[in-house]
Amino acid sequence: MQPINGAEAQKTHDSHVMRSLETPSRPQSPAVVDLCCGMGGLSLAAQQLGMRIVAGVDLNAAALKTFKNNFPDAEPFEGSVRATTILDRCAELLKPFNGSSPPSIVVSGPPCQGFSMAGPRDPVDPRNQIIVAVARAITKLKPSCALIENVSMVLAEQHEGRLEKFEEVLTEGGYFVCQVLLNAADFGVAQKRKRAFFLITPKKLDKQKILDRLAQLKKPELNVAKALQDLPTPPVRPDDYDPDHNYPGISNHFAMQHSKRVMKKIAALEPGTGPMSYRRLHPSRPSNTLFSGHRAPPAHHSEARSITAREAARLQGFPDSFRIYGSFGKQMEQVTNAVPPPLAQTVLRVLLEFSGIHV
Numbered sequence: 001m002q003p004i005n006g007a008e009a010q011k012t013h014d015s016h017v018m019r020s021l022e023t024p025s026r027p028q029s030p031a032v033v034d035l036c037c038g039m040g041g042l043s044l045a046a047q048q049l050g051m052r053i054v055a056g057v058d059l060n061a062a063a064l065k066t067f068k069n070n071f072p073d074a075e076p077f078e079g080s081v082r083a084t085t086i087l088d089r090c091a092e093l094l095k096p097f098n099g100s101s102p103p104s105i106v107v108s109g110p111p112c113q114g115f116s117m118a119g120p121r122d123p124v125d126p127r128n129q130i131i132v133a134v135a136r137a138i139t140k141l142k143p144s145c146a147l148i149e150n151v152s153m154v155l156a157e158q159h160e161g162r163l164e165k166f167e168e169v170l171t172e173g174g175y176f177v178c179q180v181l182l183n184a185a186d187f188g189v190a191q192k193r194k195r196a197f198f199l200i201t202p203k204k205l206d207k208q209k210i211l212d213r214l215a216q217l218k219k220p221e222l223n224v225a226k227a228l229q230d231l232p233t234p235p236v237r238p239d240d241y242d243p244d245h246n247y248p249g250i251s252n253h254f255a256m257q258h259s260k261r262v263m264k265k266i267a268a269l270e271p272g273t274g275p276m277s278y279r280r281l282h283p284s285r286p287s288n289t290l291f292s293g294h295r296a297p298p299a300h301h302s303e304a305r306s307i308t309a310r311e312a313a314r315l316q317g318f319p320d321s322f323r324i325y326g327s328f329g330k331q332m333e334q335v336t337n338a339v340p341p342p343l344a345q346t347v348l349r350v351l352l353e354f355s356g357i358h359v
Helices: 006-013 015-021 041-048 061-070 084-093 127-143 157-172 206-214 224-226 260-267 309-318 326-336 341-355
Strands: 029-033 052-058 074-079 103-108 145-151 176-183 194-201
Touching: 015 224, 029 041, 029 084, 029 127, 041 052, 041 103, 041 341, 052 061, 052 084, 061 074, 061 326, 074 084, 084 127, 103 127, 103 309, 127 157, 145 341, 157 176, 176 206, 194 341, 206 341, 224 309, 309 326
Parallel strands: 029 052, 029 103, 052 074, 103 145
Antiparallel strands: 145 194, 176 194
16 A cells, blocks of 8 residues: 555545635645654645645654655655754745745644653653753744644643743744643543643743634544444454555554463453553543553453554555555554644634634
């Protein structure tokens, strides 16, 4: 299966935005640079709204390969958001196209492991500094507005100094910051996933008005069973699995090679129970937050196995046509680190509305 870009995926996933998807090449379509892009959750959300993705920057080679294949018109940069040469090129890409002056937007999901409950939660973790580096990059690129996403713990008291520096850099650069805390499960994602968003604009936003508008856009709860209902039972991943091979069927949908002992343990679990290493999903509820790292993926709600990378992507709100590259472990890492596109799309929509940007 060949990789398909996010706009094509959305034609089947969300028909109500068809008119927006037919216009990404118009001169006035906002141009987007994605810093710390990962596999492209924020970029997909922007593309689904009719924006054009012009660049993605990340240090993770596997994630950048996924980004490159799903956003073939964007320039991928493997490197740091501090790199002058990369930022200079991003600035060039955000310049007016063909004499027009389209709005420009920077989106970013900086690494969150230093802040996350699932990580060390160390205030001096060097990864925590990247959010300030992103702020400096924004002041250099001077976009019409920007959106940064991170885990909810970034707002915790122990990280107060880092956030103060982050806002100080943006304020000195001529921007205001409005922060909101949202749960993906409230916006059409089959997963409980709290995320902090920073809406960055040249003019100060009224936070209460932002929250009121977001409340208007909430969607009914989506449970695990409904999110996964039409996926077939996956084949077991072969010993010679090649992530670049075009296997028949739905991409990234292979079961792990479980031993009979592990399968027996999973089969004995009631839905919604089990150890963190393979907690069984409950069919009538959203999933708990998906984590990457040493923990195994959660177990399927009705089959004695861990979920596939495709099922994890479904629980994040990615369409099946969004293909993920790299080893199985890298695939799961990318998916679980990604921003849920339906949540990001909602916040981006509100940011554009309050910034007076039309797509």
